[in-house]
Amino acid sequence: MSFPHLQLDEVRVGENCLQLYGYGRDLYAAMLEAIDCARESIYLETYIWKGDTVGRELKEHLAKKAEQGVDVYVIFDAFANLVVPRAFKEFPSSIHMLEYQSLHRPWHVLDPRRLALDHRKLLVVDGSVGFIGGYNLGDLYATEWRDTHLRIRGPAAADLAHSFVSFWNRSCGEGKEITRHYVRHFDSFITVRSNDAFRLTFPIRDMYIEAIDRAEHSILLTNAYFVPDHILLEALKAAAARGVDVRVLVPWYSNHIVADWLARGYFTECLEGGIRVFGYTYAMLHAKTCTVDGQWVTLGTANLD
Incomplete structure (x- = not known):
């Protein structure tokens, strides 16, 4: 392929x-x-x-x-x-x-x-x-x-x-x-x-939210399984509301059909909140990256689910 x-x-x-x-x-x-x-x-x-x-x-x-x-x-x-x-x-x-x-x-x-x-x-x-x-x-x-x-x-x-x-x-x-x-x-x-x-600490999630809250111009988020919690989704919607260009890229069909069903449940709320959602169709998209204002980026293994 x-x-x-x-x-x-x-x-x-x-x-x-x-x-x-x-x-x-x-x-x-x-x-x-x-x-x-x-x-x-x-x-x-x-x-x-x-x-x-x-x-x-x-x-x-x-x-x-x-x-x-x-x-x-x-x-x-x-x-x-x-x-x-x-x-x-x-x-x-x-x-x-x-x-x-x-x-x-x-x-x-x-x-x-x-x-x-x-x-x-x-x-x-x-x-x-x-x-x-x-x-x-x-x-x-x-x-x-x-x-x-x-x-x-x-x-x-x-x-x-x-x-x-x-x-x-x-x-x-x-x-x-x-x-x-x-x-x-x-x-x-x-x-x-x-x-x-084991310590019930999740600094990666907090890092995402902090970066999203500081965004001035753009947020380019790619994730294989986009099932955000309430606080993360509200942070993305708040960024869009203040004029930030928020784009989310997900696999149109992933290797987990349940994750696809759950992710699609958020698409309407995202679109109504000014967040643009794109589906990748060339292959199974498994990346977990986020770029803010072209100045800050994170990548790794953590899914947003």
Whole structure:
């Protein structure tokens, strides 16, 4: 399948170099290149990891670096990979692997902190190169899904490493913690935000609302599953009411029909409130991005549902 996508140049923002990817095959090639250059550590975290050609190639490169003495840690969500063959989810002992399970006991379903899956998609190499965005790992996403991912080369990658290590150390069990530390720096251009279901804190949502409230000219929001809560929707409508050009891009048909039904329930209210809604039809649109006034942007893995 082919769909419109750009090959953008890398740009420098502060002390970091940023490269956007909108085509999975290009992203996977860059990820493999970064892995092959690793000298100290590789941290990989993903929601879905298919046992297909893309998945196996990535696994082979990780195993090769682990054999060379690089510290390789991988996390994937147990629930999201139920249909992936068990044999594929077996890793050599040289790779530290965590199959994340939020529910360990039947009564955990009563604890809202345990209802969150590990939906993040991270790759961090040597604490200096990081990848973050919406792409899962598999053949399907290489050519048939339109998503957005970012490569960071520079000190901000240490923040991604810290986020991975924090999650690993909280979930891995006693005696398996990561002790390597990459020094983080305050950066006025780039910040890393993570939701924390166990603490019931959701700074990503708050970040969206703050940026929307500050918009003066335009809000360009792309999300795979547009099911906003009342406060977020009211913030978008308030921006439109004060003259901001608010545009929402969603997949016309996503991979979750229930999400499509729910999203369409908001379209009338959005249109009546001055928000323009666009449906993407070239491929499955899975991106989660927002640009405000052409000056502020966020991307990652958090859906608006």
